Amino acid sequence: MSIFTKILQYIFTGLTIGSIFAMVGLGFNIIYNATDIINFAQGEFVMIGGMVMVSLTKGMNIPMIPAFFLTIIIVAIVGILLERLAINPLSNPSIITIIIITIGASIVFKGLAMLIWGKDTFILPAFTGETPINVGGAVIIPQSIWVLGITLLVVACLAVFFEKTLLGKAMRACATNRKAASLMGINVNRMVMLSFALSAAIGAVSGVIITPISLMDYHRGTMLAIKGFAAAILGGLGSGAGAVIAGFLIGIMESMGAGFISSGYKDAIALVVLLLVLFIKPTGLMGKSELR
Amino acid sequence: MNIKNIFIFILMLAAIVIFPLFVPNKYYISVMVVVGFNVLICIGLCMLMGYAGQISLGHAAFYGLGAYTSGVLCTKYLFNPWLAMLCGIIITGGVAYLIGVPSLKLKGHYLAMATLGFGEIVFIAFNELSFLTGGPSGMTSIPRLSLFGLALNTDLRFYCFTWVVVLVTVILSINIVNSRVGRALLAIHGSERAALAAGVNVPAHKIQIFVLSAIYASIAGSMYAHFVTFISPSSFGFMKSITLVTMVVIGGMSDIWGACIGALILTVLPEYLHVFHDYEILIFGVTLMIIMILMPKGLFVGAMDGIEWIKSKIFRKTNEKDTVGI
Amino acid sequence: MRLSRRIVILLSACLIIACFGISRIAKAANEPYKIGAIFSITGPASWLGEPERNTAKMIADKVNAAGGINGHPIELIIYDTEGDETKSVLNTKKLIEKDNVLAIIGPSRSGSSLAIIPTIQEAQVPNISCAASIKIVQPVSERKWVFKTPQPDSFCAEVMFEYMLGKGITRVAIITISDGFGDSGRIELLEAAKKKGITIVADERYGGKDTDMTAQLTKIKGTDAQAIVNWSIGPTQVIVTKNVHQLGIKIPLFQSHGFGNTKNIEQAGGAAEGVLAPIGRLLVAERLPDYHYQKKLLMDYKNEYMEKFGAEASTFGGHAYDSMYMVIEALKAVGPDRAKIRDYLENMKGFVGTAGLFNFSPLDHNGLTKESFEMLKVKDGMFVIAD
Incomplete structure (x- = not known):
C-alpha cells in the first residue's frame, strides 16, 4: 500500500466521519443564529432520527423514501415540542440556564429512547448496497458517498434558504437584532420555533444517513453533540460554512492522527488543534467577532 | 460574614454534627462523604461561574488531576499521602494557570468549548498514559489517609475529616467573595469593560479565581482517591464536568450556599430515584428541566425569594391589622 | 364486673402478644x-x-x-x-x-x-x-x-493464539477499544503473544464511541499481518467487522469473547462471515452432542x-x-x-x-x-x- 493510497484512504474516512460532525454543527448554528442558544440536545435529534427510521422501516415495513420524510417530520415535531415546552416559557434566561435546560432535555430524550427502543443497538441497511468502490487503491463505501452528498445538499439548501427566501431572511434578522426584527413585523416567537424544527430536521437527516455506517443506540447522542459543538465553535458560531469546513477538518485530523501518529490520541490531536485555533483566533475560523 | 451567612453556617454546622447521630445506617454516611467532595468542587466552581461569570465545562479534569497525582505518587513512588495531596494542588494549580491564561481570554460559548476540550484532553491522557495511570482499567490499592496517627479508615472518620475541610473552605470562600476581590469579580461578571475602566485588573482576577477553583477540585480529587482507594478515568470524564456545573446552577450560582445545596440535592436525589428503575433517567432529566424553568436562578435563590414572599405577606397582614386597629 | 373486664383485657392482650410472637417465630423460620x-x-x-x-x-x-x-x-x-x-x-x-x-x-x-x-x-x-x-x-x-x-481474558488470548499457531499464523495485528475491557484484553494479548511466540505487528486503539475504524485498519492493511484480533464489546465490534470487510482485508478476523451475542452477526450482515472467536458454548448449545456435560x-x-x-x-x-x-x-x-x-x-x-x-x-x-x-x-x- 503506497503512502498516497493511505492518505487517500484517511481522507475518505475523515470526510465520512467529518460530515456527521458538520451536520450536527450546522444544527447548532441554526438555533444559535435565531436565538443565541446552544442546544446541547442537538445530538439526541440525530439519535432519535436514526431510531425512528429503524422503527418505521423495520417495525412497520414502510418503504425507505416515505419513511425518510416521515422521520424528518416526526423529529421536527420533537424539536418544536422542546422549544414550546422548555425554551419558550422562559423570560430572558441566561446562557447557562439554557445550557442546563438543554442538557436536561438531552437526558430526558435519552431516558425516553431507552424506554421506547430498549438498550439494543440498531442498524439500517445501506441505501445502495455495501460493495465498496475502489478509487486509486483506496476504498469508499457507497453509503459514505450518500452521507457526503446529502450533507452538501443540505448545506446548499440552507444557503439558498437563508439568502434567497423571505422566511430565511426573517430568521437571519432575528439573529442580528431581535427587537428590530420584531419591530419590522417579524414574528420572532415563531422564528425561534421554526429554527428548532429546522435544526431537529437536519439532525434527523444525519441520523438516518449515518445509522447504516455507525449503528445507533439510545446512548449515542452526547458524543455526537460534543463533536458537533466542536465543529460549530471551530468554524465560528453563526457561520454555517465554517461549521461544515470545521466538521470535515476535525474528521480528517482524527483519521490522519489515528493513521500517522497514534490511534489512542487521535481525539486529543483534533482538540489540541481546536484549542490552538481558538487561542490565536478567539472566534473560530470564520466567526464574526462576538460583541459583548 | 454577615448575619445571614453566620446563621446559615451555624445551621450547616449543626446539621453536620447531628446527622451521624440520627442516621439510620452507616451507608448514608458514605453518601454524605461523596456529597462533601462535590460540595468542595462546587464552591470553587460557583465562585468562578456565579461571581466571575466564567463558565467551565472541564472541571472534572482538575478533580481527576488531584486524584491521579495522589494515586500515582502514593502507589508508584510511595509518597506520604499529605505530601502527595500538596503536590496535587501544585500540579493542578499550575496546569490551571497554563490553560487559564489563554482560555480565559475567550468568551461565552468559546470558553465553554475550550474548557470542554481541555477536559477531554486530560481524560484521554488518563487513559493513554497507562505506564503511570494504569490506563482505562484504573489503579488499585491507593493507601488510606491518616491524621495524627489516627487512620481515617472508617466512613465516620472520613466523614468528619471531609466536612471539616468543607467548613474551612466555606469560611475561606465567603471571606474571599465578600472582600475586595469578590467585589472585583462581581464587577467583571457585570461588565468586563466597565470593570477594566474602573481599574480592576480583570485578567489577573479571572486567572486567580480559576486557579483557586481548580485547587478546590484537586483537593476533593485527592480525598476521593484516598476514600475509594481505586480510581479510573471514567470517573473524571465529560459527564462529571457537566454534573458539577448542573449542581452549581440548580443550587443557584449567585451564592455559595446555593452551590452547596445543589451538590447535596443532585448527589442524594438519585438515591431516591432508584425505586423508579428504568424510569430513573427520565425523571432525573424532567426534574432538572422543571427546576430550571420555574427557578432559573436556582433553588437557593428560589427558596430565599419564597421566604421573602412569605415575610412580606405576614408583614403586610400585620400592617393591615394595625391600620384597622387605628 | 370490673374484674371480669380486666381479665378480658388482660387475656386479649396476652393473646395479641402471643399471636405476634408466633407470627414472628414463624417468620423467623422462613426469613428470606x-x-x-x-x-x-x-x-x-x-x-x-x-x-x-x-x-x-x-x-x-x-x-x-x-x-x-x-x-x-x-x-x-x-x-x-x-x-x-x-x-x-x-x-x-x-x-x-x-x-x-x-x-x-x-x-x-x-x-x-x-x-x-x-x-x-x-x-x-x-x-x-x-x-x-x-x-x-x-x-x-x-x-x-x-x-x-x-x-478470564488470558484464556481467551491463549486459546486464540494456540488456534492461530495450528493454522501457521505467527504475525498478528491487534486493535482494541480503550476502556477497561479492551485495555485488559490488550495487556493479555501482548503477554500471551510473548509466551506463544507470536509477533504483534500492529497495536491500534479506538474510543468507545467511535463510528469508524477504517483509519486504524488501513494502517494494519499496510503491514504483513496474517490475522487481526479485535478486542471490544458492544457496537464497535460490529463496526470493525464491517470496516474490515469494506477495506477488502482478506486475512482472518478474530474477535474476543465479548462477541458472544448472536445480534452481532445480524447487525454485521454478511461481513461477519468467517469471523472467529473463542466463546463459551452457550451460543452453540444446539450443536453440541447430547452427551456433552x-x-x-x-x-x-x-x-x-x-x-x-x-x-x-x-x-x-x-x-x-x-x-x-x-x-x-x-x-x-x-x-x-x-x-x-x-x-x-x-x-x-x-x-x-x-x-x-x-x-x-x-x-x-x-x-x-x-x-x-x-x-x-x-x-x-x-x-x-x-x-
Whole structure:
C-alpha cells in the first residue's frame, strides 16, 4: 500500500466521519443564529432520527423514501415540542440556564429512547448496497458517498434558504437584532420555533444517513453533540460554512492522527488543534467577532 | 460574614454534627462523604461561574488531576499521602494557570468549548498514559489517609475529616467573595469593560479565581482517591464536568450556599430515584428541566425569594391589622 | 364486673402478644435470604447489565416458586451502577450496610469490579463478579472474598493464539477499544503473544464511541499481518467487522469473547462471515452432542430466557446465571452465614455452569480452564464450532 493510497484512504474516512460532525454543527448554528442558544440536545435529534427510521422501516415495513420524510417530520415535531415546552416559557434566561435546560432535555430524550427502543443497538441497511468502490487503491463505501452528498445538499439548501427566501431572511434578522426584527413585523416567537424544527430536521437527516455506517443506540447522542459543538465553535458560531469546513477538518485530523501518529490520541490531536485555533483566533475560523 | 451567612453556617454546622447521630445506617454516611467532595468542587466552581461569570465545562479534569497525582505518587513512588495531596494542588494549580491564561481570554460559548476540550484532553491522557495511570482499567490499592496517627479508615472518620475541610473552605470562600476581590469579580461578571475602566485588573482576577477553583477540585480529587482507594478515568470524564456545573446552577450560582445545596440535592436525589428503575433517567432529566424553568436562578435563590414572599405577606397582614386597629 | 373486664383485657392482650410472637417465630423460620446484585443496567455498558439482571431475576423467581432455599425465599436486591465506579462502591456499601445481604453478585464491568474490592474485603462479604479481567481474583491473598464466573481474558488470548499457531499464523495485528475491557484484553494479548511466540505487528486503539475504524485498519492493511484480533464489546465490534470487510482485508478476523451475542452477526450482515472467536458454548448449545456435560443446562437456560424475555440469551447473562446458582448452592449447604458461604465457594468442585466446569480452590477463585472456551466461527449467519 503506497503512502498516497493511505492518505487517500484517511481522507475518505475523515470526510465520512467529518460530515456527521458538520451536520450536527450546522444544527447548532441554526438555533444559535435565531436565538443565541446552544442546544446541547442537538445530538439526541440525530439519535432519535436514526431510531425512528429503524422503527418505521423495520417495525412497520414502510418503504425507505416515505419513511425518510416521515422521520424528518416526526423529529421536527420533537424539536418544536422542546422549544414550546422548555425554551419558550422562559423570560430572558441566561446562557447557562439554557445550557442546563438543554442538557436536561438531552437526558430526558435519552431516558425516553431507552424506554421506547430498549438498550439494543440498531442498524439500517445501506441505501445502495455495501460493495465498496475502489478509487486509486483506496476504498469508499457507497453509503459514505450518500452521507457526503446529502450533507452538501443540505448545506446548499440552507444557503439558498437563508439568502434567497423571505422566511430565511426573517430568521437571519432575528439573529442580528431581535427587537428590530420584531419591530419590522417579524414574528420572532415563531422564528425561534421554526429554527428548532429546522435544526431537529437536519439532525434527523444525519441520523438516518449515518445509522447504516455507525449503528445507533439510545446512548449515542452526547458524543455526537460534543463533536458537533466542536465543529460549530471551530468554524465560528453563526457561520454555517465554517461549521461544515470545521466538521470535515476535525474528521480528517482524527483519521490522519489515528493513521500517522497514534490511534489512542487521535481525539486529543483534533482538540489540541481546536484549542490552538481558538487561542490565536478567539472566534473560530470564520466567526464574526462576538460583541459583548 | 454577615448575619445571614453566620446563621446559615451555624445551621450547616449543626446539621453536620447531628446527622451521624440520627442516621439510620452507616451507608448514608458514605453518601454524605461523596456529597462533601462535590460540595468542595462546587464552591470553587460557583465562585468562578456565579461571581466571575466564567463558565467551565472541564472541571472534572482538575478533580481527576488531584486524584491521579495522589494515586500515582502514593502507589508508584510511595509518597506520604499529605505530601502527595500538596503536590496535587501544585500540579493542578499550575496546569490551571497554563490553560487559564489563554482560555480565559475567550468568551461565552468559546470558553465553554475550550474548557470542554481541555477536559477531554486530560481524560484521554488518563487513559493513554497507562505506564503511570494504569490506563482505562484504573489503579488499585491507593493507601488510606491518616491524621495524627489516627487512620481515617472508617466512613465516620472520613466523614468528619471531609466536612471539616468543607467548613474551612466555606469560611475561606465567603471571606474571599465578600472582600475586595469578590467585589472585583462581581464587577467583571457585570461588565468586563466597565470593570477594566474602573481599574480592576480583570485578567489577573479571572486567572486567580480559576486557579483557586481548580485547587478546590484537586483537593476533593485527592480525598476521593484516598476514600475509594481505586480510581479510573471514567470517573473524571465529560459527564462529571457537566454534573458539577448542573449542581452549581440548580443550587443557584449567585451564592455559595446555593452551590452547596445543589451538590447535596443532585448527589442524594438519585438515591431516591432508584425505586423508579428504568424510569430513573427520565425523571432525573424532567426534574432538572422543571427546576430550571420555574427557578432559573436556582433553588437557593428560589427558596430565599419564597421566604421573602412569605415575610412580606405576614408583614403586610400585620400592617393591615394595625391600620384597622387605628 | 370490673374484674371480669380486666381479665378480658388482660387475656386479649396476652393473646395479641402471643399471636405476634408466633407470627414472628414463624417468620423467623422462613426469613428470606437476601442476595445483592449490582449490574450496569443503564449507561454505556447496558447491554451487559440488562441480560444479567433479567437472568438473576428469572432464577430468583424460579427458586421462590419452587419453595425457596430450604424453605427460605430469596430476596434479590438489584442496584444499577450505570457503569460508574463511584456508584458501584456506594451501591456495594448500600447492599452491605443497609440491606445486609449475604452475598453480592456482579458488577458487570472489570473497572467497577476492581473498585469495589476494598469495600468487599473490609466488610467480609462473598462477592462473585460477572466481569472478565483476571486481576479481579488475583492475587488471591488480597482477594479472599472475591470470586468470578466469566472466563478470564488470558484464556481467551491463549486459546486464540494456540488456534492461530495450528493454522501457521505467527504475525498478528491487534486493535482494541480503550476502556477497561479492551485495555485488559490488550495487556493479555501482548503477554500471551510473548509466551506463544507470536509477533504483534500492529497495536491500534479506538474510543468507545467511535463510528469508524477504517483509519486504524488501513494502517494494519499496510503491514504483513496474517490475522487481526479485535478486542471490544458492544457496537464497535460490529463496526470493525464491517470496516474490515469494506477495506477488502482478506486475512482472518478474530474477535474476543465479548462477541458472544448472536445480534452481532445480524447487525454485521454478511461481513461477519468467517469471523472467529473463542466463546463459551452457550451460543452453540444446539450443536453440541447430547452427551456433552453442558448440553442440558445450556438448552434449558436458553429456552427459559427466550420464553420469559423473548430474546436470545447471551453469554453475559450466563455469567449471572452461574453466579446466582453458586450462591444458591452455597446457601443450601451452609445456610445464611457470610464466612461459611465464602468457605463453601472456595472449595466448590465440579460445578457445571454456562461458562464451563468450575473447580474453585484457595489458589484459584475463577475455577475454569481453557477448555471452557470453544473456538467458534460464523458460518451462514450462525456460530459453529471452528475446525
